[in-house]
Amino acid sequence: MASDDPLREEITLIQDAGARAASLVRQLLAFSRKQxxxxxxxxxxxxxxxxxKMLDRVLGEEIxxxxxxxxxxxxxVADRVxxxxIFMNLVVNSRDAMLNGGTVTIEARNSNLVPGNKLEHFPSMPGEYVLLRISDTGSGMSRETSELVFEPFFTTKEVGKGTGLGLxxxxGIVKQYNGWITVSxxxxxxxxxxxxxxKSEEKGDGLRDTPTEEGISIIETGSETILLVEDDIEVRKVLVKFLSxxxxxxxxxxxxGNALTVSGEFHETIHLLLTDVVMPNIHGSKLAEILKEQRPDLKIVFMSGYTEETILRYGVLKAEVDFLQKPIGLMTLAKTIRAIL
Ligand SMILES: Nc1ncnc2c1ncn2[C@@H]1O[C@H](COP(=O)(O)OP(=O)(O)O)[C@@H](O)[C@H]1O
Ligand SMILES: [Mg+2]
Structure with a gap:
């Protein structure tokens, strides 16, 4: 859409609202350890x-x-999402604390903690760490407040503004990586x-390196056949439109069940099964298993909002199946499908 299109502002608002909703869902999933x-x-x-760019946008022009x-x-070693x-939560808090502008400083440093080096402040082992620090010149907090900030649902913001789940x-995330967080x-x-x-031990740990930034992404197209299984009609409509x-x-x-019928009536190649996981009757992973037997070359991509045990059991985290966390960005979907096909 051209930058002077009269509908552009509305579309941007809708997009932002969607992104905010998605991020709230992710927050809840992370919080309930279902991510x-x-x-x-x-x-x-x-x-x-x-x-x-995203951080700049959140902070606005005064900061x-x-x-x-x-x-x-x-x-x-960490998870990108x-x-x-972490960044969205900390940066949004800093913004909220700086209504009249100010500075946010983000630092990333190598930090070698040796015994005796103020180590009593660190509830962890001596060793090599990467320090990530976010500082702001905002309102600050009283001692009493700063002792409560990591408590779930603790907020000083008005109803509708704060959830108290950010920090x-x-x-929880930092702990998951055997790290720790302090506030001053x-x-x-x-x-x-x-x-x-x-610090991550270099190489040899079977992890892939983060792909480097590819700049403005061009959506890759394709012409293969995809069997899309999704019980939510709204989601299905959007996906069909986009993929077509x-x-x-x-x-x-x-x-x-419907997917098995559709597949049975289709006598050409189906290249990829894109399926929801949690569905009534036949579960996504069971469906994948059955179809894979009938069509051994079928590639599989699961979409789900949950860490269902069954998904894990089926081996989502193994190489032969891929997994997209809902809510799914369409660009990510296009890229994943292309990469797999
Ligand atoms: N950078 C900051 N400056 C001042 N106060 C902060 C800052 N970050 C967090 N706080 C305090 O910690 C509380 C909890 O933060 P958080 O867990 O992110 O929940 P929420 O932002 O929804 O209130 C905030 O309500 C605020 O009182
Ligand atoms: Mg917050």
Missing amino acids: IVCHERINFRDAILEIR VLELLFDEDLWPV QFEQ STVY SELGVGTSFSMYFP RLGYKVLEAFDG
């Missing part, structure tokens, strides 16, 4: 530069964003959150 995590080796410097990185920053969640989610704050001066993540527009031939099914 699928995908471990990758991440360089915080590259990862921060990649989301810089300056300063970035400080060590050269040759060590990599850490969780990494973004407890961040805390002074009323009227500002606040600083420091997170320590264990990319050139794919799409067969639709509203549940597992």
Whole structure:
């Protein structure tokens, strides 16, 4: 859409609202430990530069964003979505604390903690860590408040503004990676959150490196046949439209049983099964199993909002099946499908 299109602003608002809803859903999934995590080796410097535009947008024009990185920053093992969640939560909090503008500083540093080096402050082992620190020149907090910030549902914001889940989610994520987080704050001066993540042992751990930024992504098209199984009619409609527009031939099914019928009546090749996991009657993973027997070359992509035990059992995290966490971005979907086909 052209930048002067009269509908552009509305569309942008809709898009932003959708993104916010998606991020709230992710927050709840992370909080309830229902989020699928995908471990990758991440360089915080590259990862921060990649989301810089988003951070700028969140902070607005009155707030300056300063970035400080060590050269040759060590990599850490983390999940990309969780990494973004950490940043969104901390940066939104800083923004809320700086209604009259100010500066947010994000630092990423290599940190070698040796015994005796103020280690009593760190509830963890000496060793090599990557320190991630976000500081702001905002309102700061009283001592009493700063002792409560990691508590779930603790918020000083008015109803409808705060959920009190931001920092407890961040805390949970950092812990998951055997790291830890501390806060230091002074009323009227500002606040600083420091997170320590264990340095990743280089290579040989079977993890893939984070792909580097590809710039503006061009959506890749295709012409293969996709069997789409999704019980939510709204979601299904959007996906059919999108995939058809990319050139794919799409067969639709509203549940597992229906998918078996559709597949049985279709006598040509089905290249890919794109299926929801949690569905009435036949579960997505069971469906995949049955269809794979009939069509051994079939590629499979699961979409789900849950970490269902059955998905894990079927081997989503193995190479032969791929998994997309709902809510799904259409660009991610296009890319994943192309990569698999
Ligand atoms: N950068 C900050 N500056 C001042 N206060 C903060 C900052 N970050 C968090 N807080 C305090 O911690 C509380 C909890 O934060 P959070 O868990 O993100 O929940 P929420 O933002 O929904 O209130 C906030 O309500 C606020 O009082
Ligand atoms: Mg918050």
